Amino acid sequence: MIRRPSIYVPTLSQSMFFSSSSSLIALHDSHSKSTLSPFYNLLPPTQNPNNIVNLISSILKHKSSNLSLLHSSNNDIKGILPHMGPHEISRILLRCQSDHSSVLTFFNWVKNDLNITPTLHNYCVIVHILAWSRVFSHAMNLLSELIQLVEVEGVCVPPNDGIYENLVECTEDCNWNPAIFDMLIKAYVKAGMVEKGLATFRRNIEACFIPNVIACNCLLSGLSRFNYIGQCWAVYEEMGRLGIHRNAYTFNIMTHVLCKDGDTDKVTRFLDKMEEEGFEPDLVTYNTLVNSYCKKRRLEDAFYLYKIMYIRGVMPNLITHTVLMNGLCEEGKVKEAHQLFHQMVHRGIDPDVVSYNTLVSGYCREGKMQMCRSLLHEMIGNGICPDSVTCRLIVEGFARDGKLLSALNTVVELKRFRIKIPEDLYDYLIVALCIEGRPFAARSFLLRISQDGYMPKINTYNKLVESLCKFNNVEEALILKSEMVKRSMILNLVAYRAVISCLCRVNRTLEAEGLLEEMVSSGILPDVEISRALINGYCEENKVDKAVSLLKFFANEFQVYDTESYNAVVKVFCDVGNVAELLELQDKLLKVGYVSNRLTCKYVIHGLQKAMEQDDEMLGHDMLEV
Template identity: 40%
Template sequence: MQKRVFFPLLFSSFSTSSSSSLLKIVTSSSLEITDDFLLSSFLPLSMNPSQIAMNHICSSINQQQKRSTNNTNVLLQLDLEDHLLSHVSTDDISRILLRCQSKPLSALSFFNWAKTHLPNKLMPRNYCLIIHILTWSRFFSQARTFLYEMSEKYPKFDLFDCLVDSTSGDCNWSPTVFGIIVKVFVKMGKIDEGLRVLKKMVKMEFLPTTNECNCVMSGLIKANRSAECWDVRDLMKKSRIHSDTYTFNILTNVLCKCGNVGKAKEFMEEMEVEGFNPDIVTYNTLITGFTRKGKMDEAFYLYKIMHRRGVVPDSITYTLLITGLCQNGRTAEAHRLFHQMLHREVEPDGFMYNALIVGYCNQGKLMKGKLMLQEMIQAGFLPDRFTCYMMVESYMKAGELLPCLNMLAQLRKLGVSISFEIYTSLVVSLCREGRPNAARNLQNLLILKGDDGFNLNLEIYNNLINGYCSTDFIAEALELKDEMIAQGVEPNVDSYRFLITSLCRNERSADGESLIWEMVESFKLVPDFNILQSLLNGYCKKREYLKAETFLDNLAQKFQISETRNYNILINALCEEGNLTKSIELQNKMLKLGILPNAQTCKFLISAISRTHQS
């Protein structure tokens, strides 16, 4: 067992990197010394393992310096035995770094070696020294890398305070390092830390640069904390840190988000005082913010100021104002502004025309929308998909479906791509107006051309089927049902309801029953009450009560679909005809099948009995 010896008092040097030799007093209660430590302490320097390790490391560093490589990724080639490595302390690492500070690449090479071979010996002070050395030598990228590492490895340590503390002594350092900390924190998403460091820098008179202040403001915007950018702006003004164009761009963006016209006016005055004249980009950015918030009066205030300051509005300015007016239901004003713009020889763009057309469509002014569309095409612009959709909606509301189709045909010839939603709306509207053949022709035309990505789906088929069924074109509806199945589109309950209802209404209940078995057996669809009601009423209308009863029995036996209200339809029909005996037999049959009569059943039977007694 290794013998342990305790000394009552021991003096040891604290660090050679400090400006003066400081002695640290350690009491026996806080330091335990092993025999190995005592032995090495009393050995001459040439035999001291700590000194041997230091000499070996420094020798290897010197050899690497002679090779004079400029590669920042080169690792130190050093073979040091394990028993010597154990004697290299944290302070030894600091001493070696300080010796190498005039050769930053050597210091970097040694530090990377230490990260691999002495990871447990590296402390925040070692990181601070290498960061200072690299920053002083303008190796900013490598310094940032170690700041990231230090922040993740020692999250409880204050990076700013650690770096300030390590500036004492013989280490060369530059205030630039504190600005790098700000940028590192912002990039890591630690906005509060970055802001705190910025304020500390000002307090300790390490004035941050404009770029560092801009970096914090950009981080605040990304974190949806735009209002706090004005705090940074105030800090810059108090510290007399000059703004640059990027500063004003950031603050302009902030104003766009808040839409404060008073602040915008004050801000532009500040720009002028500092020698920055707001240009067309500044005004357009601010106008964008106001129009997005619907503050059109504020946007026009800026528009007037532009003229007074000699800044000529461009097409973007007019597009923003015209679009904003149209979105706020002021299309007539937008149109007047459009004509003023033309009078001032500013070329219109497609966005203006689209905005005006949509504005008129929203107000139900189809004729004015048509005229603007014609004017737009004559000017060499084509409507976008949304504008086409709004025009089609206006045509449909006005009941002008055929003129609408003519308009779309004209637009297609001009190369306008018509969206799937527009065609769907047209097909639905034509079907609802009782024009299924026109809808079918439009569908066939689209399938043949196939240039708008138009694929028939369940919604289209159901509307076409319903359109044909509503007008009693049953053969065409059945043909569509077969077509959709062949195309891989499975019908749903609605598809069969339209068909079965139409068949039964036209006294083809047997065909309707066949479709019910098809939907149940082929597609596992459960017929709803409306479908069953249509079929049963169809049989009862033709006095085919036995077929209706047989159908109900099969439905209950094969698919366990049985409801009192289905039997009530048949019982009511029998009672209305005066066939009380058959009605009572059917009620008894319901009881045997476990189907309980309800109040409606009793009402039908009582009414039939009453009529029988009266007669």
């Protein structure tokens, strides 16, 4: 058995003599299968498993279409393909490392056509080859793919080994470029694994692979995005210690970090430091600071920087003005924001939908909806299409002011200009009309907009059904329910309760009981109000037997014990003076779990009096006959 040599990890001093274009070194046998039988050499070359590396390498070295050659040769070598393992894959990659296109062709053929998942070592070999060939985009894609497999899916992970260790180990076997270790930092950040990116940054420094400024900036940006403020400053200081030349992008990232840190007073000192290192704050720097001051409601400081920008020859742009306008609007200074808007336009900066939305939002807060409408017309006149934010701000603004008709007219107006209305805004208006007690207007509006392909959300349907039932328009509610069934929607508990209660109020209790069965089969359990509506409905229709049956049903099946429903049944018996049957029923219901109250006793006393009166009448009638 061949003894595996120890792993060689170059230090900084050693790496000076270890060329990135080093000659090929013999591959470790740790990834190899067991030694194949020498009798295989008696077979024809295309059937000899020992020959698989030579055969495929030979095919790949043809300058014509390598992939088509692999496919066409598949019948010749398919018998030995099962013998191709991770070791053979790496050997083939190394044989062809001078031609990156052949390497990629083979690697993709293994993954996609043979459905073999390459190992961590296979991936590391190919990314080294691609980085050495300066095909950085492909190398980056494969690094990202490897991170997904190893860090997320847990595939290709040997015990106590990782991507970094394998990348270092593979430098012994193939041509390599130190840039791959910078790319690993960026790949981790791109995958959202900034902690891994930071760990790689530190390991690179320990191994004397000094990261370049682009990798450092990528790491700083990722750390900032995930609010690792302390680590940002640690990396920034480490860059200075290592002599990594920081650029304007570095300083802009750190300016943003300063603003997130909440200590804007440090900004002046940091800007001075930028200038000491030869970097003038640019437009991005100033916009970052202006935005930070506005968010902290330090408008004086924000406008001071705005003036400094002109003094230093950095012209404020649309973003600068929009941020300042938003800051003014947040302080309730919408008039001043509008003045700044006009000032921006006079200086030749064309507004966009965001700057208009900023003003519209400010005027909406003050309830100045006519001004919002004027701005809407101005936008359209200037060829700026209102977006979903514009539509929502104006429509909801009118609705908040109790001007739903104006909100609906605005929607009609926007549709006339062929402006797309967000569907959730339609839902908002339908629900708002229902809450205002105008379900018929909501239903009419729904019919009109449905012609454009709009489909209400299930909650909107339920709210409209509930609102229609409050006005006893049960027929329209049932039509809506049928529409919902066609669209595989079901009523919620509130809507079922509304329809059942409405049917009971209009003496259609039997239909209501059918809906009860439907909702139970849909997995929705009835509540006390549904029990009360059905039992009261049957009592109103003098179907006391049905009412009694439901009392028992709700108690036994759903543990719903409603004393009000119980008293409604008691009252029916007492009104007709049928006390004997009532007392018998009462014993049964008490055993089920119903409890009498003061009103029950009052009804029973009333029933006894009624029964006595009936007995007296009967007695008097009998005496007259005698």
